[in-house]
Amino acid sequence: MVVGISDIETVAVIGSGEMGRGIAAVASLAGYETYINDIDESQLVEAKEQIQWSYGKSVENGAATEAETDAAIERLTFTTDLEEAVGDADFVTEAAVEQQSVKEDIFENLDEIAPEDALLTTNTSGLNITQLAETTSRPGQVIGTHWFNPPMLMELVEVIMTEHTVDGAADTAESIIRSFDKTPIRCKIDIPSFIVNRLMRPYGEEPAWMVYRGEHSIKEIDSAMKFKAGFPMGPFELADYTGGLQVRVEAEQDHLKDDRPMSYDTEVCPILHQLYDKGRYGRKTNAGYYDYTDSDEPDIPVDAGQGFDSLLVWAPIINEAVKMVQNEVASVEDIDTGAELGGNWPTGPLKKCDEVGADVVLEKVTEVANRHTDTDKVAETLPCDLLVEKAKNGGTFY
Ligand SMILES: NC(=O)c1ccc[n+]([C@@H]2O[C@H](COP(=O)([O-])OP(=O)(O)OC[C@H]3O[C@@H](n4cnc5c(N)ncnc54)[C@H](O)[C@@H]3O)[C@@H](O)[C@H]2O)c1
Numbered sequence: 001m002v003v004g005i006s007d008i009e010t011v012a013v014i015g016s017g018e019m020g021r022g023i024a025a026v027a028s029l030a031g032y033e034t035y036i037n038d039i040d041e042s043q044l045v046e047a048k049e050q051i052q053w054s055y056g057k058s059v060e061n062g063a064a065t066e067a068e069t070d071a072a073i074e075r076l077t078f079t080t081d082l083e084e085a086v087g088d089a090d091f092v093t094e095a096a097v098e099q100q101s102v103k104e105d106i107f108e109n110l111d112e113i114a115p116e117d118a119l120l121t122t123n124t125s126g127l128n129i130t131q132l133a134e135t136t137s138r139p140g141q142v143i144g145t146h147w148f149n150p151p152m153l154m155e156l157v158e159v160i161m162t163e164h165t166v167d168g169a170a171d172t173a174e175s176i177i178r179s180f181d182k183t184p185i186r187c188k189i190d191i192p193s194f195i196v197n198r199l200m201r202p203y204g205e206e207p208a209w210m211v212y213r214g215e216h217s218i219k220e221i222d223s224a225m226k227f228k229a230g231f232p233m234g235p236f237e238l239a240d241y242t243g244g245l246q247v248r249v250e251a252e253q254d255h256l257k258d259d260r261p262m263s264y265d266t267e268v269c270p271i272l273h274q275l276y277d278k279g280r281y282g283r284k285t286n287a288g289y290y291d292y293t294d295s296d297e298p299d300i301p302v303d304a305g306q307g308f309d310s311l312l313v314w315a316p317i318i319n320e321a322v323k324m325v326q327n328e329v330a331s332v333e334d335i336d337t338g339a340e341l342g343g344n345w346p347t348g349p350l351k352k353c354d355e356v357g358a359d360v361v362l363e364k365v366t367e368v369a370n371r372h373t374d375t376d377k378v379a380e381t382l383p384c385d386l387l388v389e390k391a392k393n394g395g396t397f398y
Contacts, residue, residue: 001117002140002141002166002168002169002172003090003091003119004168005172005176005179007090007117008091008119008176009032009090010032010033010035010088010090011024011027011033011035011089011090011091011092011093012034012036012037012085012089012092012093012114013034013037013092013093013095014037014092014095014096014106015037015097016037016040016046016047016078017038017095017096017097018149019095019123019151020036020047020093020095020123021036021046021051022054022147022151022152023095023123023147024036024047025051025055025072025152026151026152026180026181026182028075028076029055029064029068030180033075034075035076035077035084035085035089036077036078037079037080037081037082037084037086038080040080041080044080048076054150054152055069055072058152082113083113086113086114087113087114087115088115089115090118090119091118091121091172091176092110092114092118092121093122093123093145094106094110094120094121094122094123094124095122095123095147098124098125098127100128103124104132104135107120107122107132107135107136108135108136111136111137116138117141119141119143120136120143121143121144121173122142122143122145123145123147124144124146125146126192126194126197126251128190128258129142129143129160129162130163130164130190133162133165134164139164139165140165140169142164142165142169143160143165143170144160144187145159145173146159146194146196148341148342154341154342155182155183155341156182156185156337156338156342157185158184158194158195158196158342159174159177159186160187161187161188161189161190163189170186183337185330185335185338186331187330187334188328188329188330189261189327190261191260191261191262191263191329192255192258192260192262192263192264195324195329195330195335195338196338196339196342196343198262198320198324199343199349200244200343201320202316203231203238203343204235204238204239204244204248205268205269206313206316206381207236207313208235208236208271208272209269209271209372209375211236212269212270215371216308218236218290219299219300219301219304219305220308221234221308222234222235222304222305223300223304223305223308224304224305224309224310225305225313226300227302227303228305228306228308229314230346231346232343232344236288236289236290237289237290237298237300239282239288239289240282240288241282242282243281243283243284243288245272245280245281248268249268249272249273249276261327262324262327262329265376265379266375266380267376275288311356311361311364312364312367314349314356315361315364315367315368316365316368316381317349318352318387319361319365319381319387320349321335321348321349321353322350322387322390325350325386325397326386332397332398335348335349335350336350336351351397351398353387353396353397354397354398357391358391358395358396359394361387362383362387362388362391365382365383366383368381369381369382369383
């Protein structure tokens with residue numbers, strides 16, 4: 001029997017890195033007794049300093065009062081002792097390193113130590129949550145709660161169910177996330193990358209293929225997507241900013257082996273490998289798609305993308321969003337909310353589809369797929385049945 005929201009008093013966060021400390025700061029400020037655990041004492045020391053700094057910022061910008069943040073600091077306990085952290089916890093969030101084996105060990109331990117009705121969650125960015133759940137004797141109470149960085153500022157949290165998750169667990173997870181003053185969206189099936197990163201993938205990859213094939217330039221696409229289409233960053237600028245290229249290449253083999261529904265079965269664009277092999281991971285290595293030796297900001301001329309059709313980038317994203325609706329992964333509203341709050345995109349992909357018309361989107365998806373006929377990506381890029389149906393009937397999503 002999983003805990004209900006009214007019974008949750010104590011939260012435990014495992015891993016006090018960038019995400020764990022942010023999640024703990026949010027939980028404590030929301031009024032929960034909060035334990036934060038790490039195997040590395042120095043990380044806990046740093047976490048405490050950083051939480052104090054971010055609470056200071058919250059007071060400065062009027063998001064919290066000093067009395068509230070002082071009380072929140074009092075509610076936080078920093079400990080390397082897992083038993084102390086989770087012994088009384090009602091809601092546990094694991095935010096340790098992104099390695100399946102490390103997380104599986106943690107879940108095995110949580111299963112032994114945490115109270116019987118505790119809800120056990122993971123902040124994994126994309127690892128197999130079903131397998132994590134299966135390391136415990138209570139797979140129905142294990143669920144994904146995927147936060148965005150930085151947790152104190154980003155409003156969205158994805159709640160990911162596995163085939164084992166009981167409805168009560170998902171409801172409790174969403175309720176506690178709302179009590180943190182965040183917005184949950186529900187991913188009803190444990191698929192690789194969940195909702196938001198699933199939409200992000202074509203945003204990064206289709207443009208890479210266009211550049212690789214010599215059809216468009218990096219600056220042309222970045223300028224069009226940023227200054228014409230209203231995305232916060234162009235796809236190449238974003239990849240350099242997040243260092244996503246390194247993660248993507250290093251995770252490629254894991255993705256290809258993943259046996260969850262909607263797994264990816266294609267390799268990444270060779271241009272990513274070329275950059276990876278040269279150590280050009282993005283801003284953190286001073287070079288990625290752009291060079292950052294002389295400036296932290298890439299030089300993207302405002303008018304360089306005038307001739308580029310941004311629907312060529314939107315189309316595969318919309319197709320991916322429609323596939324998620326077709327496979328009942330998430331609701332139309334949740335998918336759009338994910339894009340708007342998780343990616344800060346100008347609109348959600350399904351609203352965009354309604355705005356331009358499914359028939360126009362279908363044409364563009366087909367055009368993009370046709371450009372892939374000589375790669376193994378063609379199957380992945382073909383229009384899905386629901387998009388074809390909407391295009392035929394003039395159907396909309398709203
Ligand atoms: N950084 C992001 O933007 C982001 C966004 C969403 C999700 N995530 C996910 O959140 C998780 C944490 O990411 P991060 O960026 O905070 O990583 P991080 O490297 O900053 O922190 C990981 C922490 O886990 C600790 N740790 C390792 N093994 C542990 C164990 N057995 N028990 C307790 N603590 C342990 C480490 O000492 C470290 O302090 C990962 O699964 C990551 O994929 C990260």
